[in-house]
Amino acid sequence: MKKNLSELAIWGNSPIFENQIPVGQINLPSWEYFCDSFHDLFERRYYTNHGVLTQEFEEKLCRLLGTRYALVMTNATIALSLACKGLNLPVGGKVIVPSFTFAATVQALSWAGLEPVFCDITHHSHLITPDTVAPLLDTPGVCAILGVHLWGNACDADGLTKLAKERDISIFFDAAHAIGCTHRGFSIGGFGSCEVFSFHGTKILTSTEGGCITTNDDDLAERLRNLRSSYGRRMTVPIPIAGYGRFSEAQAAFGLLSLEDFPKNCAANEKRMHLYVEGLRAVPGIRFLLPTPGERHNYQYVVLEIEEKEFGLSRDALVRILEAENVLVRRYFVPGMHRCVPYKTQFPQYMNTLPVTDALCEKVMQVPSGQRVTDGDITVICDLIRFVHTHAKKLKGALPKREEPQQ
Ligand SMILES: Cc1ncc(COP(=O)(O)O)c(C=O)c1O
Known part of the structure; x- marks a missing residue:
């Protein structure tokens, strides 16, 4: 695990994971x-x-x-x-x-x-x-x-x-x-x-x-x-x-x-989700979007929201730091469909009518789950997120600017 801020990969150091860990992973049969x-x-x-x-x-x-x-x-x-x-x-x-x-x-x-x-x-x-x-x-x-x-x-x-x-x-x-x-x-x-x-x-x-x-x-x-x-x-x-x-x-x-493996894959992802929830429980500004209680779920995604004020950094800044470490978390959805081409020009009337959508587009991200993500990987990813939160103040002004691509 990285001990000092200067060791983060965002400054050009080696990433903590040698290989990229994407969010969407195929669950291969034998x-x-x-x-x-x-x-x-x-x-x-x-x-x-x-x-x-x-x-x-x-x-x-x-x-x-x-x-x-x-x-x-x-x-x-x-x-x-x-x-x-x-x-x-x-x-x-x-x-x-x-x-x-x-x-x-x-x-x-x-x-x-x-x-x-x-x-x-x-x-x-x-x-x-x-x-x-x-x-x-x-x-x-x-x-x-x-x-x-x-x-x-x-x-x-x-x-x-x-x-x-x-x-x-x-x-x-x-x-x-x-x-x-x-x-x-x-x-x-x-x-x-x-x-x-x-x-x-x-x-x-x-x-x-x-x-x-x-x-x-x-x-x-x-x-x-x-x-x-x-x-x-x-x-x-x-x-x-x-x-x-x-x-x-x-x-x-x-x-x-895949259907034969389905129950096994759901159970394994459920365990991964619980590891993330446990690992990030004490971090302010992180809210998990959990399965509806009492319902059966497939645990396909681990979804969370980053509240900038409490976490100390924006979701986008956190994503950049994690990406540099080869943790390919994904932002969802950026931006909302009403702000994407061709809809933003065809139907401009929706531009400022969806406040909850607009707010969530700034906060929501998925973390990697699926067959190739080990318990050890999740521990490291949670440690990294906690590390970023602890040093959020120092990181805030220090990250290099990045241009957002036009939608
Ligand atoms: C909500 C939603 N609808 C539709 C689709 C499209 O699915 P497909 O890639 O099978 O066309 C996706 C794909 O991820 C999705 O997430």
């Missing part, structure tokens, strides 16, 4: 299982178009999530766009969506020809609520609410669905972070008209790339199947323009292996 699975795939010579592995993966997802349908797709971004089409949201229609989310949530709406109506969140949960959504429902042209179960914690699905029903508009959820999580004891997957999951390489359940739409609605499932344009469709619903969001057998093979 090499033997991977080889067996791909050997079978090669023997069958059937690589895509709703093959046996894809069907098995879909069945297992339905069982895990308790839904009638799980339609796997190329990735969650395409799945979100196809969900908009499946729900028959009209081109030019407006969708209420948080600005505090990953870019793909909003960009998927744009691909579907829809306009975002940016909504604020509550500080304690980082989620939209009926209270933050309600004032936007009178916006002319609103046809849907797209909630995001950020960090695996669920939005108030009941309250939001009630609002959507009263206004006769659609409601669906971006559940990219929420595989295996529950809301009021029910698996996320069955709320709203449909929910969309991501199996990207950085997700705790991964098919390297991939996503799926879950629903209990027979008609919607049929439309989505045809929109996806994979085999296995029955063509009982005419779809003039398909989306080609097919899922390959290679993705399914990886996904099935």
Whole structure:
């Protein structure tokens, strides 16, 4: 551990970690299982178009999530766009969506020809609520609410669905972070008209790339199947323009292996989260965004907020110091989507209407978790953060300036 401020890597010294420790790490299955699975795939010579592995993966997802349908797709971004089409949201229609989310949530709406109506969140949960959504429902042209179960914690699905029903508009959820999580004891997957999951390489359940739409609605499932344009469709619903969001057998093979390891990976990440919470408990100005008590969680992310006044340094300054030590913590989300191109110029009306989003964009960061992060790594990362806090006053004026890239 570094003993003096002058030893920090931000001044050009060697980093404390020889190799970079990123936030998003793929949870790899064992090499033997991977080889067996791909050997079978090669023997069958059937690589895509709703093959046996894809069907098995879909069945297992339905069982895990308790839904009638799980339609796997190329990735969650395409799945979100196809969900908009499946729900028959009209081109030019407006969708209420948080600005505090990953870019793909909003960009998927744009691909579907829809306009975002940016909504604020509550500080304690980082989620939209009926209270933050309600004032936007009178916006002319609103046809849907797209909630995001950020960090695996669920939005108030009941309250939001009630609002959507009263206004006769659609409601669906971006559940990219929420595989295996529950809301009021029910698996996320069955709320709203449909929910969309991501199996990207950085997700705790991964098919390297991939996503799926879950629903209990027979008609919607049929439309989505045809929109996806994979085999296995029955063509009982005419779809003039398909989306080609097919899922390959290679993705399914990886996904099935990841599904087997899923409980083990969640438990290991839970332990990592507790180590961080313990290690940073006494540090002023650090607040963890923890799983909702009483719910099942996947522990995919370890999310915290840095309160500059109490910690002594801003989140951005801390990130720079840690990055220099090869701890690749990530700032989320910088800036909010309403301040990113093209939305900041297309819809300038949201610029100063989202105070909680704007404040959180300055504070939130994720620390590394996942298969390759050891208990020892976490101890060192926590020691480093405590060290930075102890010396925050001296560091404050001393850090070299850094230009922020234009969004
Ligand atoms: C909230 C959210 N929505 C959507 C996506 C897009 O997922 P994918 O990379 O599978 O397209 C992500 C990706 O991380 C995400 O975090």
